[in-house]
Every structure is written in structure tokens, then in C-alpha cells.
Amino acid sequence: MSLGEFSVSDHGITFAKGYRASGTAAGIKRSLRPDLAVVTSQLPASAAGLFTTNRVRAAPVEICEELLRSRPTEARGLVVVSGVANALTGPAGLEDSRRVIELSEQALGLPKGSVYHAATGVIGPRIPVEKVASHLPSAVEALSFDREAATKAATAILTTDTRTKEAAVSVRLADGTRARIGGMAKGSGMIAPSVGPPHATTLAFLTTDARVSPTGLQGLLNREADRTFNMISVDGDTSTNDTVLAFANGAAGGALSDDDPALARGIGFVLEKLARAVARDGEGATKLLTVHVEGAADVHEAREAARAVASSLLVKTALFGADPNVGRIACALGYSGATFDTGDLDVRLVDGQKQWPLILRGTPAPGLDNGQGHRLHAILQRMEEVVLDVQLRNGPAQATAWGCDLSYGYVQINAQYRT
Amino acid sequence: MSLGEFSVSDHGITFAKGYRASGTAAGIKRSLRPDLAVVTSQLPASAAGLFTTNRVRAAPVEICEELLRSRPTEARGLVVVSGVANALTGPAGLEDSRRVIELSEQALGLPKGSVYHAATGVIGPRIPVEKVASHLPSAVEALSFDREAATKAATAILTTDTRTKEAAVSVRLADGTRARIGGMAKGSGMIAPSVGPPHATTLAFLTTDARVSPTGLQGLLNREADRTFNMISVDGDTSTNDTVLAFANGAAGGALSDDDPALARGIGFVLEKLARAVARDGEGATKLLTVHVEGAADVHEAREAARAVASSLLVKTALFGADPNVGRIACALGYSGATFDTGDLDVRLVDGQKQWPLILRGTPAPGLDNGQGHRLHAILQRMEEVVLDVQLRNGPAQATAWGCDLSYGYVQINAQYRT
Numbered sequence: 001m002s003l004g005e006f007s008v009s010d011h012g013i014t015f016a017k018g019y020r021a022s023g024t025a026a027g028i029k030r031s032l033r034p035d036l037a038v039v040t041s042q043l044p045a046s047a048a049g050l051f052t053t054n055r056v057r058a059a060p061v062e063i064c065e066e067l068l069r070s071r072p073t074e075a076r077g078l079v080v081v082s083g084v085a086n087a088l089t090g091p092a093g094l095e096d097s098r099r100v101i102e103l104s105e106q107a108l109g110l111p112k113g114s115v116y117h118a119a120t121g122v123i124g125p126r127i128p129v130e131k132v133a134s135h136l137p138s139a140v141e142a143l144s145f146d147r148e149a150a151t152k153a154a155t156a157i158l159t160t161d162t163r164t165k166e167a168a169v170s171v172r173l174a175d176g177t178r179a180r181i182g183g184m185a186k187g188s189g190m191i192a193p194s195v196g197p198p199h200a201t202t203l204a205f206l207t208t209d210a211r212v213s214p215t216g217l218q219g220l221l222n223r224e225a226d227r228t229f230n231m232i233s234v235d236g237d238t239s240t241n242d243t244v245l246a247f248a249n250g251a252a253g254g255a256l257s258d259d260d261p262a263l264a265r266g267i268g269f270v271l272e273k274l275a276r277a278v279a280r281d282g283e284g285a286t287k288l289l290t291v292h293v294e295g296a297a298d299v300h301e302a303r304e305a306a307r308a309v310a311s312s313l314l315v316k317t318a319l320f321g322a323d324p325n326v327g328r329i330a331c332a333l334g335y336s337g338a339t340f341d342t343g344d345l346d347v348r349l350v351d352g353q354k355q356w357p358l359i360l361r362g363t364p365a366p367g368l369d370n371g372q373g374h375r376l377h378a379i380l381q382r383m384e385e386v387v388l389d390v391q392l393r394n395g396p397a398q399a400t401a402w403g404c405d406l407s408y409g410y411v412q413i414n415a416q417y418r419t
Numbered sequence: 420m421s422l423g424e425f426s427v428s429d430h431g432i433t434f435a436k437g438y439r440a441s442g443t444a445a446g447i448k449r450s451l452r453p454d455l456a457v458v459t460s461q462l463p464a465s466a467a468g469l470f471t472t473n474r475v476r477a478a479p480v481e482i483c484e485e486l487l488r489s490r491p492t493e494a495r496g497l498v499v500v501s502g503v504a505n506a507l508t509g510p511a512g513l514e515d516s517r518r519v520i521e522l523s524e525q526a527l528g529l530p531k532g533s534v535y536h537a538a539t540g541v542i543g544p545r546i547p548v549e550k551v552a553s554h555l556p557s558a559v560e561a562l563s564f565d566r567e568a569a570t571k572a573a574t575a576i577l578t579t580d581t582r583t584k585e586a587a588v589s590v591r592l593a594d595g596t597r598a599r600i601g602g603m604a605k606g607s608g609m610i611a612p613s614v615g616p617p618h619a620t621t622l623a624f625l626t627t628d629a630r631v632s633p634t635g636l637q638g639l640l641n642r643e644a645d646r647t648f649n650m651i652s653v654d655g656d657t658s659t660n661d662t663v664l665a666f667a668n669g670a671a672g673g674a675l676s677d678d679d680p681a682l683a684r685g686i687g688f689v690l691e692k693l694a695r696a697v698a699r700d701g702e703g704a705t706k707l708l709t710v711h712v713e714g715a716a717d718v719h720e721a722r723e724a725a726r727a728v729a730s731s732l733l734v735k736t737a738l739f740g741a742d743p744n745v746g747r748i749a750c751a752l753g754y755s756g757a758t759f760d761t762g763d764l765d766v767r768l769v770d771g772q773k774q775w776p777l778i779l780r781g782t783p784a785p786g787l788d789n790g791q792g793h794r795l796h797a798i799l800q801r802m803e804e805v806v807l808d809v810q811l812r813n814g815p816a817q818a819t820a821w822g823c824d825l826s827y828g829y830v831q832i833n834a835q836y837r838t
Contacts, residue, residue: 123749
């Protein structure tokens with residue numbers, strides 16, 4: 001797909017110039033699936049990041065924040081372990097993560113303070129540092145610029161996910177430079193938006209060869225994550241490990257692009273694609289739910305309204321049952337905190353060019369109790385992405401949130417006793 | 420059970436002097452189960468109420484608020500329909516509810532403005548007023564002071580509930596008067612606490628023969644509902660119809676008891692018993708979850724922390740799987756908004772006199788990964804009420820919240836397409 005100078009690629013984290021990646025199995029997961037991802041930049045990169053607002057923070061989150069504060073222009077690498085979160089591990093957990101970073105820097109031949117680190121998995125257990133140490137040489141050996149390496153890295157960061165999540169785009173900057181942006185994410189459970197200062201949900205990593213300052217990159221990330229990663233929900237549980245990290249190594253050359261709208265658009269595209277992929281791959285999900293709210297008093301209320309519908313258990317179970325349950329949608333809007341008059345409320349179900357009214361001026365659309373209800377039931381059954389358009393008629397603001405249905409699979413995945 | 424002057428009864432809404440009740444089937448529910456409950460007071464009663472904070476409010480909620488404002492000392496009756504919520508019904512719905520009240524006043528021979536009204540059920544459809552009209556005479560005919568009539572009324576207000584919820588207690592007031600308090604509630608889904616001003620969740624009705632002013636009764640209700648009904652959660656969805664109504668008819672005689680601590684304790688007992696019963700009967704629930712938080716900075720933070728754990732989908736599914744998953748408990752506490760240091764956190768599982776540590780000073784209790792984990796799994800499997808004691812070590816405040824597990828049954832109940 002090419003939108004003028006905006007060119008979407010099916011590539012991933014190694015799309016931008018100067019980035020290599022690998023994904024290998026270090027035996028952290030009992031399943032022996034890949035669980036160690038490494039990404040490196042040939043040039044020192046500007047770094048920026050967003051982290052969970054949870055008070056219980058995993059050790060890697062603490063360490064990344066410290067690195068961003070002290071050395072935001074010297075990022076050269078990233079090491080991600082999946083299988084253990086390294087949260088609730090006290091001072092020993094901090095020591096483990098520091099050791100993983102130190103071992104990675106040695107194996108990569110990189111200076112101290114240049115390697116970032118993230119973890120995802122079970123809360124409580126410690127990282128098996130010796131396993132990581134013994135597998136780092138092969139992880140470094142496997143580093144590659146190619147497309148396949150990106151997917152291997154994207155596979156190694158997964159936990160309960162059922163598919164990899166990658167995105168890539170190239171954009172023409174104001175000075176004519178063509179810059180590339182690539183990314184990968186993981187996330188399936190313990191996923192929720194949070195109000196408050198910008199922050200991240202799940203793990204997501206972005207690389208670009210644009211030349212951007214750490215402050216410029218942080219600003220872009222804040223704005224674009226707020227309308228993407230902060231607008232998805234699977235279960236309402238904000239994780240201890242949520243991390244979004246971005247590197248910009250300047251390998252594309254050109255001028256400093258901190259305020260370039262094309263770059264902002266590119267980063268926004270990658271984040272939105274990854275965020276939607278996380279929502280669609282929610283634990284047990286069979287459908288993606290997109291809720292678009294218009295006519296809110298302000299952006300905050302628009303977001304609250306969209307998020308409330310996308311997060312409601314009653315809406316999510318109705319969706320799983322393909323039930324056009326208008327009462328549950330209105331109920332969620334009503335407790336969202338957004339201001340509106342019930343008599344002004346419209347809700348529509350959208351499928352491409354077609355749309356069907358569900359609520360018109362505060363009452364159910366005609367026929368929902370019988371014939372039209374059955375038709376919508378059949379339509380919902382075959383939809384893989386369900387789009388709800390909400391009109392509050394209370395102002396100029398709009399927002400979109402993404403969620404998924406709640407199925408028996410969700411209960412099964414999360415009720416299993418981990419032996 | 421008798422605690423000095425505090426005597427718990429297994430009675431219900433007709434326990435206090437001067438109250439009659441009935442529960443009959445008017446054909447509002449397609450199942451032909453009882454769906455019309457009537458309660459009357461022989462004497463005009465003080466009335467007080469708490470209502471949903473949802474912006475989308477059912478017609479009966481609007482009408483009750485208006486009645487409480489205009490005639491708070493003349494309450495004589497209550498008519499409850501179950502099967503339809505009479506929400507999202509616009510001006511026609513308001514007209515329907517006014518007509519139900521008018522018909523009830525006529526059938527009961529009571530003055531205008533003396534009958535209150537509540538509804539619960541599907542959002543969208545209108546009340547079949549003619550069915551109610553044709554069954555009101557037999558509902559009035561069936562009114563009785565006896566124990567059985569209380570249970571019939573408590574049955575007629577149920578929807579997806581699997582059992583009736585009744586409570587009763589008698590207390591000795593400061594002036595020596597023995598006052599009685601009875602109550603009934605319904606609630607199984609669309610149940611969530613909400614922050615903000617005092618409000619109610621689910622339907623709950625209290626009757627007492629104590630002599631209390633409307634203002635005094637409202638104050639008692641606010642305080643006691645805030646630590647009981649506002650502390651339960653089944654699914655996080657705050658309903659359009661939530662209503663707690665209390666009548667005080669003074670039939671016991673004695674002095675005005677607005678500030679009587681024994682009366683407050685009695686009302687608190689009835690509300691807490693009903694609230695716990697609603698949580699335990701959550702849709703698909705197999706276990707009651709009680710979360711007690713101590714050491715919070717203030718009561719607000721204590722409540723937020725307790726509610727977050729009791730509401731977390733990941734904690735609720737772990738509970739269904741009897742998984743002693745300490746990470747999910749810590750995660751919920753971390754995003755609750757309560758302030759604490761992870762290194763100060765203790766969590767214990769309590770079963771009567773016995774208790775087992777789950778988290779000690781911010782790390783999992785020893786052995787949870789193997790032997791002790793298996794033992795706790797077996798213990799959780801047989802527990803019907805799971806009690807978690809949380810110590811935040813950050814202040815003097817405490818609070819308790821109630822929830823339930825999340826099972827396949829929840830998904831089944833809520834994913835069924837209503838034909």
C-alpha cells in the first residue's frame with residue numbers, strides 16, 4: 001500500500017537501516033519455544049520510552065527508566081526475555097536484570113549503559129540468568145538485518161499470544177529524506193488502558209533510522225501512544241511490566257526531524273497497527289471490537305466513553321454471543337464518565353460501507369426485538385471486526401478504542417493452575 | 420444468633436412491624452416465574468434512597484428520586500417489576516412507570532405520591548402495563564405479614580439470580596425500644612461499585628419499624644451503603660437501574676432514633692448481609708471472594724485497593740482455577756491507586772483460624788512454586804469463601820470488598836443471544 005509518500009511494508013523491527021535482530025530459545029520457557037530476543041543498532045541511537053503506571057513495577061522497568069534518564073543518546077541494543085516477568089522479585093530481581101544487561105553488553109561488545117532490557121511472563125519467579133548467559137553467544141551469532149530475523153525476534157517476545165505482531169512503514173520527511181520505521185509488540189493478557197500521564201501497555205519496540213533527539217522521540221511517543229496503546233483493553237488489568245521503547249539511530253541521514261509531521265504519522269501508524277494486533281489477539285478473543293465515539297465534550301470524555309464500551313464485560317460477552325445487545329452499550333456509555341443526554345444518543349453497527357442503527361435518539365432501533373435482531377445476530381456472527389459508531393451530540397471531540405470479545409477461551413487460559 | 424441486644428433473624432422484608440408483602444407472576448417474564456413484588460406499610464413511612472450514578476437512568480429511578488424530594492414522609496408502598504428494566508425507553512417509559520404507580524395506588528387504596536417503584540431486567544423493552552394492571556388485584560390480595568410472603572416478594576424481584584437474598588435483625592435502641600429491620604435484594608450481573616458520591620448497586624429494599632426522619636434515614640443509608648453495596652463487584656458494569664430504598668414507619672414507637680448507633684449497626688448488618696449475598700450469587704460464580712485491606716493511607720485508598728483485587732479479571736479467573744496466583748493480586752494492588760511500597764506488601768490467604776502467607780515483604784512466600792503451591796491449590800479448590808488479607812504498611816486505614824470468581828458459567832449466561 002502506498003499513500004503518496006507514505007509506504008506501508010509488511011516488514012518488522014529490522015526494516016529501518018542499521019538494525020539487526022535475533023530470536024532464540026534459551027530455556028526460560030518450559031515449552032522450549034523462543035524466549036530470548038536481541039535487537040541492536042549499528043549506530044548509537046536516541047532512545048525514548050513509556051512505562052506502566054502500576055506501583056508494582058518489574059525490575060527491567062526500573063532499569064530502563066534509569067537508563068533513559070542517564071544515557072538517552074547512546075542506545076545500541078535491547079535484550080528481551082519472555083517466560084518470566086522479573087516482577088515481585090525484590091533486590092535480587094534488580095540484580096538479575098543488571099547481570100543480564102552486563103552479559104549482553106559483553107557478548108555484543110558494546111559499552112556499558114548502551115543495552116536496554118524488558119521482560120514478560122509469570123510474576124514471581126526469577127530470571128534464570130545462567131541459562132540466558134549460556135545462550136547469549138548464539139543469540140548474538142544469529143543477529144541479522146534480514147526480514148526473517150525480525151519475525152524471529154517478534155516470536156521470541158510472545159507469551160500467551162497466538163501470533164506475531166509486526167509493523168513497518170517508510171515516510172518522506174520534510175527535507176526529502178526517506179525514513180523507515182519498524183516495530184514489534186507482544187500482548188494478549190494483563191492488558192488495559194489507564195488514565196493519567198502517558199504510559200504504555202504491553203511490550204512494544206520501535207526502531208527508526210530517522211534523526212531525532214531523545215526529547216523529540218519522547219514527545220512523538222507520548223502523543224501517538226496515548227491514542228493507540230492507551231486505547232486498547234483486553235482484561236482491564238494494567239501490567240507490572242508494560243513498556244514501549246523506541247530507538248532512532250539517524251542512519252537515514254538528513255536534518256533533525258523532531259517536529260516532522262510525516263515522522264509522527266509514521267510512528268502513529270506503526271503504534272496503531274501493533275495496538276490493534278494486541279487487542280485482536282486478546283486471550284481467547286474471536287473478534288476485534290473497534291469503538292468510535294463522536295460528539296463528545298472533549299477528547300478526555302471521548303476516550304473514556306470509547307474505552308468503557310470496549311472494556312465492558314457485558315458488551316464483550318454479548319459480542320462473543322453475536323448478541324446486538326443495545327442496553328449493555330448504552331449502560332457502559334452511561335457509567336463512562338462522559339456527559340451526554342440519553343435522548344441524544346445514537347449507536348450504529350458498521351461493516352465497511354454498510355451500517356445498521358442500534359440506538360436512535362436514546363431508544364432501541366425499530367425491530368431489534370424481532371426480525372432485525374435476528375439479522376444483526378447473523379451479521380455479528382460472521383464479522384471478525386465489529387465496529388460501533390457512537391454519536392453523543394454533546395461537543396466536537398472524538399476518539400477510538402479497541403478491545404475484543406470475552407469467550408470461554410479467556411476463562412480457560414486464565415483459570416489453569418500453573419503447576 | 421444473639422449478640423447482646425443485637426438479634427439476627429432469618430426473616431426478610433416483613434420482619435419489621437406493619438409491613439406486608441407479596442410476590443406474584445404477572446407474565447412480564449417469558450418464563451412465567453414471579454415478577455411482580457409489592458410491599459406496603461400500614462403507617463406512612465419516612466423514605467430514603469440511593470440510586471445509580473450511571474447517566475443512562477431507568478424511568479423508575481427518575482421517578483423515585485422525584486418522590487423522595489417531594490414526599491419523603493408519606494411512603495406507603497413499593498411496586499417492583501422484574502423482567503424489563505424500563506431503561507432506554509424515553510418519555511414513553513416514564514409514562515409507563517407513572518401508570519404502574521397510579522394503578523398500584525388505586526389497587527392498594529393509597530393516596531397519590533405514596534407508592535415507590537423499581538424495575539430490573541432487559542434494557543430496551545417497555546413494561547407491559549396491561550399485564551401489570553390485570554395482575555395487581557391478585558398481588559394486593561396476596562399481601563401478608565407472614566414470613567412466607569417476604570420470601571415470595573424476594574423471589575419476585577430476581578432475574579438471573581439463583582437464590583433469594585433476605586436479611587433481618589432486631590436491635591435495642593437507646594431509649595429501650597426494640598426495633599426491627601428487614602430487607603431483600605436482587606443482583607447477579609451488571610454489578611459494580613463506583614467511586615464518587617454515595618450510590619447504590621443492584622436493587623435492595625429495607626424496612627424498619629424504628630422512628631427515623633427522612634434525613635436521618637438517608638444519612639444512615641449513605642454511610643452504611645458506602646462500605647457494603649458500594650464495595651461489591653461482579654462484572655464492573657454499573658447498572659442503569661441500581662436502587663436502594665429504605666422505609667421507616669415508626670410502628671415500634673419510641674423516640675426519634677436518627678443518631679442511634681444500634682439502629683446504624685442494624686441497618687449496616689442487613690445491608691452487608693444482602694451485599695455479600697449479591698456478590699456470592701454473581702453470574703456463574705462458584706466462590707465468594709472477600710478482600711480485606713489494612714495499613715492503607717486512608718479509607719479511600721483502602722477501598723480502592725480492596726475493590727481492585729476483588730474486581731480483577733485475572734484474580735477472578737485464577738480463583739475459579741484455584742490458582743494461588745500471587746502475581747495477579749500484587750498487580751491489581753499496584754494499579755488500584757493505593758500508595759504503598761512493593762517491599763512492604765504482605766498478602767495472606769485466610770480460612771477461619773488458619774492462614775497461609777502468599778506474599779511476604781513484596782516477594783512470593785517460600786515454596787509457592789512447588790509443594791506449598793500444590794497444597795494451596797487443593798485448599799482453594801474446596802473453599803466456598805476465599806478471604807485475602809492484605810497489609811500495605813502505609814497508614815491506619817482499612818476496608819473490605821466482596822467479589823466472586825469468573826467462570827465458564829459467566830460467559831455462558833451473558834453470551835446467549837436473546838431471541
